[in-house]
Amino acid sequence: MRSFVVVGNLATTTPDFSLEDIPGTSGRLDILCRCINSAFVLSHGIRRDVQIYLILRGGGAPKTIRLQGRDLRHLNPDERTTAALLKKALALESDAKWRRSTPGIFVRRGDLADLEVWGEGTTYYLREDGIDHRGVLTAGDGTFVLGDHIGLSAEDEGFLEGLDAKIVSVGPRSLHADHCIVLVNNELDRFEATVQ
Ligand SMILES: C[S@@+](CC[C@H](N)C(=O)[O-])C[C@H]1O[C@@H](n2cnc3c(N)ncnc32)[C@H](O)[C@@H]1O
Structure with missing residues (x-):
């Protein structure tokens, strides 16, 4: 299973945002919607071997979707429909147990430390100054952690260091998180196509 984890430092934990102005009213949930798109959407279908965790820290106790x-x-590929799905999930009563909102959500x-993926395969922390991901990523289980427009805090980085995460870069420029996900998916696709 490929797992992506995106930290939304300001992303709302409530459904009280406007679908007419997602960036301005949701703590940049639009960034996370684009990450969802990049993680799953293929030309004619959905990647079934992928999961994504969104860490929402924009108010009160953090939530994870x-x-x-x-x-x-x-x-659907558009941000508005994706944001509507997240809105629905955020409207549910939530505690420490997973609750299903719609199929697959x-x-x-x-928060980050509570995820069950740690220890399942290698953890990769995507950061601009990491080592080149080419030749480092391998097929199989892997968890890829990314920041939003703010990046990851020193505390988050300390947590990942404790997991022995590999710090990898997808290229020499600072990119948007969703574009990094496309590149990681592509690299793993290419790797899997050559080893099969
Ligand atoms: C827009 S960037 C964050 C920029 C933010 N100002 C910072 O300094 O962290 C969003 C995320 O994409 C990932 N990222 C961006 N460019 C990258 C690159 N070249 N290699 C690896 N990860 C990258 C990182 O996880 C980053 O936190």
Whole structure:
């Protein structure tokens, strides 16, 4: 399973945002919507072997939304529809247990450290000054952690260091997180196509 984790430092934990102005009213949930698109959407289908965790820290106790490609339904390529799915998930009562919102979308209270993916395969922290991801990524389980427009805090970085995460770069320029996800997916696709 390929897992992506995106930290939304200001991303809202409530459904009280406007679908007419997602960037301005949701703590940049638009960034996370684009990450969802890049993680799952193929020309004619959905990547079923991918999951993404969105860490939402924009108010009160942090929440996590998980989208699981295997069961995902109703995902369209546009941001508005994706944001509407997240809005629905955020409207659910939530505690420390996963609750299903729509097929393949789950929500609960919790932060980065609470994820169950740690220890399942290698953890990669995507950072501009990391080592080149080419030749480092391998097929199989892997978890890829990215920041939003703010990046990751020193505390988050310390947590990932404790997991022995590999710090990797996808290229010499600072890119948007969703574009990094496309590049990682592509690199893994290419790797898997040559080893099969
Ligand atoms: C727009 S960038 C963050 C910029 C933010 N100002 C900072 O300094 O962290 C969003 C995220 O994409 C990832 N990223 C951007 N460019 C990258 C690159 N060349 N290699 C690896 N990851 C990259 C990082 O995870 C980063 O936190």
